Amino acid sequence: MLGELHHAIDAGAVTANMMFVELGQVIAQQAAGRTNDDEITVCDLNGTGAQDTAIATLACNVLGRPRQEPFSTTT
Numbered sequence: 001m002l003g004e005l006h007h008a009i010d011a012g013a014v015t016a017n018m019m020f021v022e023l024g025q026v027i028a029q030q031a032a033g034r035t036n037d038d039e040i041t042v043c044d045l046n047g048t049g050a051q052d053t054a055i056a057t058l059a060c061n062v063l064g065r066p067r068q069e070p071f072s073t074t075t
Contacts, residue, residue, distance in 0.1 A: 005020070005042055008042055014042075020042070021033070023055060024055055024058075027055060027058050027059050027062060028058070029062075
């Protein structure tokens with residue numbers, strides 16, 4: 001198993017057969033995220049940069065926050 005989830009499984013915090021909600025599902029309001037302060041979030045960042053950027057853009061749009069311009073690579 002790739003990603004960060006295997007650490008939680010190895011530590012016994014979760015089991016391998018548990019169902020997990022994807023970040024994109026939470027952002028698209030297709031599934032609930034954390035429902036109380038006792039729940040934790042496990043983040044697996046094995047996606048591609050394009051996927052991560054698309055999710056971040058969607059999150060900003062859902063939250064009504066303007067998209068920031070990228071940093072300049074010129075000096």
